[in-house]
Amino acid sequence: MIVQTAFALLFLVVPAGIIWLAHHQRWAGKLGVIVLCYGAGLLLGNTGLVPSTVLPLQQAVTDIAIVLGLPLLLFTLDIRQWSRIAGKAMLSMVLATTSVVALASGLFFVFRGHGVDSASHFAAMSVGVYTGGTPNLAAIKAGLEIPHSEYIVFHSLDTLVGASYLLFMLSLGVPLFRSLLNPPVAVLEPGAGDEHHFNDDDFTELLDRHKRPEIAKAIGLSALVVALSLGLSEWLARVFAVDNSSATVIVALTSFGILLSLIPGVRQMYLSYKLGMYLIYVFCFVVASMASLENLVRVDVAVAVFLFGTILGSLLLHALLCRLAGIDSDTFMVTSVAAVCSPPFVPMMARALGNPGAMLSGMTTGIIGYALGNYLGISLALFLQEF
Incomplete structure (x- = not known):
């Protein structure tokens, strides 16, 4: 019991420490919290210090972190913004999503024809991560019950490919596109504070005792969403004999989270987003601690080819479709980065473009990607598994 408690505290404290480090050390900030969480998790899991008896705790923490974290991320979504965003930005996001789905589906059939059994998982995770980032990837892992080793290999390679993509977009991509x-x-400056809770990496507000009522409310609502989702999943399993209960839970979490975001009081809980991201960081750290570095070294080339083909192919197809649709270059780039890298990277792209007014559109379309990615990724995998 003492060992379990100690590791439970460790799983919660280390990500918080990494957040502090990234906020106070430039080198850590450049690497990013997610990369550091994965690295720390891999280091912990491969030192031999984690006994096998802790495995059930690790599984429980990852499950709890993702089911609580996903609604928290969605609570601050302002659906009213969907109609306010320039039509071109919305269209560009649709084209970006269409491009990823098309490339992932095409590569699925190519790889499945060569005997790659997990091709449907690759397709689902590609669609998830390239329409909203890590939260989608983590949700799809849980929804499809993807093995930890397979997930870690995919996300480790995605980190490398995604970093290369972002570097290209911030440098050569600007003059090229x-x-x-x-x-x-020309875009107007974003409203003051509209993007604050998306791009601010300062999590100290979560420790402010004056913010505890808001935090408690957010956690309580998220727990309610989890309970409703589990209940709905159980009901569907009994009445309609739905087999994949995990997928049902994730889709229900997404739906209930969006519905609650329609309530102004819920949508204004800006700390909900930060709390959700903290739980995603906990998920990253713990799931990495469950992976064997020996297995990561023996990476299947197929995973690397699938990832590279998806991101490069979808980028080119997205650009071509935007060209045909008459979408401007800045809108294309901010929505592309929002889809591939998630909203926190949009301000970086907007600065590179010298167009700060593009931030709101990019971040809002990225948040829409959070919602779309869960539906599309899980649905696509279940559909492709029929072939």
């Missing part, structure tokens, strides 16, 4: 696509449209 501005020369290929329509010139950027």
Whole structure:
């Protein structure tokens, strides 16, 4: 019992320490919290210090972190913004999503034809991570019960491929796509504070005792969503004999989270987003601690090819579709980064473009990606598994 308690505290404290480190040390901030959480988790899991008796605790922590964290991320979604975003930005996000789904589906059939049994998992995770980032990837892992080793290999390679993509977009991509696509449209400055809770990496507010009522309310609502989702899943399993209960739970969590975001009081709980991201960091750290580095070294080349093909192919297809649709270069780039890298990276892209007014559109379409990715990734995998 003492060992279990000690590791439970460790799983919660280490991600918090990494957040502090990334906020106070430039090198850590550049690496990113997610990368550091995965690295720390791999280090812990491969030192031999984690006994096998802790495995059930690790599984429980990862499950709890993702089911509580997902609604917390969605509570601050302002659906009213969907109609306010420029039509071109919405269209660009649709085209980005369509491109990823098309490439992932095409690569599934190619790889399945060569005997890669987990091709449907690759397709689902590709759609998830390239329409909203790590929260989607983690949710799809839980929804499809993807093995930890397979998930870690995929996300480890995605970190490398995604970093290369972002570096390209921030440097060579700006002049390249501005020369290929329509010139950027002048955008007004975003409203003060509209993007604050998405791009601010300071989590100290979670420790403010004056914020405890808001935090307690957010956790309580998230727990209610989890209870409703589990109840719905159980009911569907009994009445309609639905087999994949995990997928049902994740889709229900997403749906209930969006519905609650329609309530102004819920939508204004800005700390909900940060609390949700903290739980995602906990998930990253713990799930990495369950992976064997020996297995990661023996990476299947198929995973790398699938990832590279998906991100490169979807980027080119997205650019082509935006060219045909008359979407301007800046809108294309911020929505692409929002889809591939998630909202926190949008301000970085907006600064590289010299267009800070593009931040709100990019971050809002990225949050929409959080919602779309869960549906699309899980649905696509279940559909492709029929072949």
